[in-house]
Amino acid sequence: MIQCENLVKIYKTLDTEVLALQGLDLNVPDGELMAIIGNSGSGKSTLLNILGGLDIPSAGKVLVNEIDILKLDDAGLVSYRRDTIGFVWQNSARNLIPYLTAVENVEMPMQIAGKRKRIWARELLDMVGLSHREKSRLNQLSGGEQQRVAIAIALANNPPLLLADEPTGAVDTETTEKIMRVFQRFSQDLGVTVVIVTHDRQLSKAVDRVVAIRDGRTSSEFLRRHSYREVLEHDKDQEGEELFPQSDETHEEFVLVDKVGRLQLPRHDMERLGIRPNSRVSVKEQDGRLIIAPFTESE
Numbered sequence: 001m002i003q004c005e006n007l008v009k010i011y012k013t014l015d016t017e018v019l020a021l022q023g024l025d026l027n028v029p030d031g032e033l034m035a036i037i038g039n040s041g042s043g044k045s046t047l048l049n050i051l052g053g054l055d056i057p058s059a060g061k062v063l064v065n066e067i068d069i070l071k072l073d074d075a076g077l078v079s080y081r082r083d084t085i086g087f088v089w090q091n092s093a094r095n096l097i098p099y100l101t102a103v104e105n106v107e108m109p110m111q112i113a114g115k116r117k118r119i120w121a122r123e124l125l126d127m128v129g130l131s132h133r134e135k136s137r138l139n140q141l142s143g144g145e146q147q148r149v150a151i152a153i154a155l156a157n158n159p160p161l162l163l164a165d166e167p168t169g170a171v172d173t174e175t176t177e178k179i180m181r182v183f184q185r186f187s188q189d190l191g192v193t194v195v196i197v198t199h200d201r202q203l204s205k206a207v208d209r210v211v212a213i214r215d216g217r218t219s220s221e222f223l224r225r226h227s228y229r230e231v232l233e234h235d236k237d238q239e240g241e242e243l244f245p246q247s248d249e250t251h252e253e254f255v256l257v258d259k260v261g262r263l264q265l266p267r268h269d270m271e272r273l274g275i276r277p278n279s280r281v282s283v284k285e286q287d288g289r290l291i292i293a294p295f296t297e298s299e
């Protein structure tokens with residue numbers, strides 16, 4: 001669904017240049033439910049805006065659903081944004097129309113695309129758990145409910161890809177759980193590819209794969225030991241797994257090696273082992289493993 005290669009984004013202002021993305025690589029297979037985590041300022045929104053066709057990179061390659069978005073003209077971008085992606089962000093609810101009902105709001109983008117379907121709008125509201133509120137006006141719903149309407153709207157035109165930038169940033173824990181369950185259903189029942197950007201490490205426990213970005217590059221990856229599908233198959237009779245298990249044992253961490261063999265060491269390991277930035281490390285092979293250690297003069 002997504003192939004990014006060596007993405008670079010430089011923001012130029014009057015007197016400064018900010019390198020928001022510094023050669024980022026990312027591949028996301030069809031139907032994956034994944035999260036991108038990183039501290040504030042690490043380039044997450046920049047990446048999502050590029051994937052959403054809202055911003056263009058300074059260099060690099062981006063293919064989404066086999067579409068080369070950098071080659072699209074204005075009309076191409078409009079239909080790309082309408083048909084290929086759904087976008088949700090922290091304050092999505094601001095774009096809803098307060099005096100229309102929930103179901104009318106969900107129908108709006110379909111109407112703009114020239115196909116109004118009450119049945120699909122109802123189905124989407126059902127998927128986000130708001131069937132009982134379909135006739136309520138938007139301004140009669142809570143913030144969390146409004147955000148769920150916004151998520152239903154993102155899928156109104158059946159896009160194969162849903163991009164969510166800090167979708168739970170402004171809601172309470174209970175709503176966060178509801179929203180993550182909605183994303184899991186979209187992925188499992190509709191086959192939609194879902195990319196969630198967040199700085200909340202807790203969220204990443206509810207997805208199959210997490211890509212960590214640091215300083216505008218993908219640095220490491222966390223893979224679920226057992227995919228959600230396996231877990232659901234396994235305890236069909238039971239309640240299913242906790243959405244946010246207490247332990248950190250759900251995912252295994254991997255460091256990514258790029259095309260030319262570069263890797264970025266996890267910062268916590270560098271600090272723990274006393275490896276300073278811009279210094280030498282020794283690399284030795286032992287029994288088919290590479291051992292990276294701080295370099296000391298005596299070696």
Ligand SMILES: Nc1ncnc2c1ncn2[C@@H]1O[C@H](COP(=O)(O)OP(=O)(O)O)[C@@H](O)[C@H]1O
Nearest residue numbers: 011018020038039040041042043044045046047
């Ligand atoms: N429009 C812009 N103009 C200048 N700098 C920007 C702009 N948007 C983002 N940046 C800078 O790019 C870097 C990455 O920002 P962003 O992608 O928003 O990070 P994140 O979403 O991970 O917090 C930050 O240093 C930010 O200040």
Ligand SMILES: [Mg+2]
Nearest residue numbers: 044045046165
């Ligand atoms: Mg952001």
